[in-house]
Amino acid sequence: MTSTVGVIFSSINDEHVSELTRVRSKGSIPYGGRYRLVDFTLSNMVNSGITTVGLLTKNNYQSLMDHLGSGKEWDLARKEGGLILLPPYSDESEVLYSNRLEALKGASAFLKKAKEDFVVIADSDSVYKLDYSKVIEEHIAHNADITLVYHEHECTDEKSYMMFNCDEDDRITSVDVNVEGEGVRKHYINVLVARTSYLLSILQRAQARGLTSFSKDLVIPAIKEGRMYGYKLDGYYSNIDSLSSYYKSNMDLLDKKVRNEIFGDRDVYTKVNDAPPAKITEGAHVVNSLIHDGCLIEGTVENCILFRNVHVGKGAHLKNCIIMSENDVAEGCNLSYVVSDKDSSIGKGVTLAGCEQKPYFINKGSRI
Numbered sequence: 001m002t003s004t005v006g007v008i009f010s011s012i013n014d015e016h017v018s019e020l021t022r023v024r025s026k027g028s029i030p031y032g033g034r035y036r037l038v039d040f041t042l043s044n045m046v047n048s049g050i051t052t053v054g055l056l057t058k059n060n061y062q063s064l065m066d067h068l069g070s071g072k073e074w075d076l077a078r079k080e081g082g083l084i085l086l087p088p089y090s091d092e093s094e095v096l097y098s099n100r101l102e103a104l105k106g107a108s109a110f111l112k113k114a115k116e117d118f119v120v121i122a123d124s125d126s127v128y129k130l131d132y133s134k135v136i137e138e139h140i141a142h143n144a145d146i147t148l149v150y151h152e153h154e155c156t157d158e159k160s161y162m163m164f165n166c167d168e169d170d171r172i173t174s175v176d177v178n179v180e181g182e183g184v185r186k187h188y189i190n191v192l193v194a195r196t197s198y199l200l201s202i203l204q205r206a207q208a209r210g211l212t213s214f215s216k217d218l219v220i221p222a223i224k225e226g227r228m229y230g231y232k233l234d235g236y237y238s239n240i241d242s243l244s245s246y247y248k249s250n251m252d253l254l255d256k257k258v259r260n261e262i263f264g265d266r267d268v269y270t271k272v273n274d275a276p277p278a279k280i281t282e283g284a285h286v287v288n289s290l291i292h293d294g295c296l297i298e299g300t301v302e303n304c305i306l307f308r309n310v311h312v313g314k315g316a317h318l319k320n321c322i323i324m325s326e327n328d329v330a331e332g333c334n335l336s337y338v339v340s341d342k343d344s345s346i347g348k349g350v351t352l353a354g355c356e357q358k359p360y361f362i363n364k365g366s367r368i
Contacts, residue, residue, distance in 0.1 A: 004136060005116040005196065006045040007107055009123045010038060011058035011088075012100060012190075016241045017125075019361045020341070021060065027124035028064040029240065030324050030342070032253050033292040033307050036067050037240060038124040039270045040262075046074050047266045048132035050120065052081030054110045056103050058088040067271050074269045086110055100214040101206060108203055111196055119199055123190040127249055128237040129262060130191070135231045138170075139193045145226035146198075148172065148219075149191035151237040152184055162188035162215055164230050172228045177215045189233060236261045247339060247359045250305050250322050254288055275308050283314075299329075307342075320356070338362065 010027035020029045027038035038055075045053055053076060057064065070076075071083030086107055104121070111119060118139070120132045130149070139147040150164055164186040165174045202218060211217035222228050236258055238249040252258045262268070275293035280286055285300040294309035299316035306312075307324045313331035321338045328345040329335065335346070337354035341364035346352070350368055354360030362368065 003116040004048075004050050004118040004120055004132070005111070005114040006050045006053040006132075007086075007104075007111070007119060007121045008038065008041050008045075008053060008055050009100070009103060009121075009190075010055055010061065010064055012103070012123055013125065013241065017243060017246060019243050019339075019363075020246065023060060023341075023364050024063040025057070025059065025061045026240070027055075028061070028067055029125075029246070030307060031127070031240075031246075032250060033290050033305050034273075035268065035270045036064075037127070038064065038068070039268055040127050040129075041122045041124045042068075042074055042076075043266070043268045044128075044130050044132060045120065045122075046076065046269065048120075048130075050132065051076065051078065052084070052114065052116065054084045054086045054107060056086045056088070056107060058103075069271065073271055084110065099212060101212060101218065104199075104214070105203055105207055108200060111200055114196055116196060119194055119196045121192045121194075121199075125241070126189055126237065126239045127262065128189070128233060129235065129266065130233055131266075132191075132193070135191070135193050138231050139229070142169075142171070142229045143227060144229040145194065146219075146222055146228045147193040147231050148228065149189050149193075149231045149233055150186040151189050151233045152186055153237070155182055155185055161190075162219070164188065166230050170230045170232070172223055172230050175215070175220055175223065177220070186230060186232075189237060189239070191233075193231075243339065243359060243361060244357050247322065247337075247356065251303070251320070253290060253305065254303060273308060284312075299331075299333075313348075322359075335360075341366070344368070 011025040029037045031037050076083040118136055135147060163176045164172050166172050240246045278291045278295040280297045284297045287302045289301050289304040291306050292308050295306050296311045298314045299312045302319045304318050304321045309326050310323050311328045315331050316329050316333040318335045321335050323340045324342045326343045327340050330348045332349040333346050334351040337359045338352050339359045340362040343364055344362050344366040346368045352360050
């Protein structure tokens, strides 16, 4: 692996999933029964040979710090390099950053101290598997200034942050920002590769000119001024930009093919929590569900994801639900398309229902 430093945004676009980010940063959103969203980006970096990673924080990052600790689970508890938490402001300002460009300016001091030749910058709100060293190989082969990673998929009704048009060599010819698209397009997945020295130079120029927009002030002009290329991510990709996309992404894990693609070949690391095995009592019924450590199932669970230490009482029926850790679902409850945050309890005989596009959400620590 060519010497590379990583930078991860842990709190960009928190407002897109406000239900889940009221008490945590986006990167620390629980996912898939035992993971946090940041685990996927961080594991991609570690598996790609990146051993120095700066994590940009902002709001509600106590949960993130508790989860990451010293970085031991990712082999990043090191005397040199390792996992480094970056403050939400620069050395020159005590004001919290308000956009991506300001956050990168705040990380300039970290990047100036870095000895690595290249930098990989990524968000922590997506689920995918990518060897960043392959991106850097293509970056070098193209003699590129910047390489942006994209995924091809059908446009939705919602506006996409950034979409590309490329020539046959994957050189980016134009960029569409915050527009509605049609058909299959190249969607930027917020993964950028550049030489560290080049990135610092354009950040310095942006600061000198008072520029504020990453896409409009840096990316779009760079198409004309420099060599900007795209790198295609193949395979599964899911961006968590709403409660419905969070729900769908979790439900995708009930498909064995998706699970094998995400968790096969290369490990996804996370904080280890010791808990007893799940217990499914006589008379309980579980169908096509992911049940994690410490759960006690006495009722019926269909097409659900249950995090650690969830109790489902006798006669309760859960279908198409995501129930996070330390939830207690009492006897006789009937839940359908429900997302319940941590440490909540649902009393006897309660019926709650949402739909796939708009699941019923229960706030952390609720009593219903």
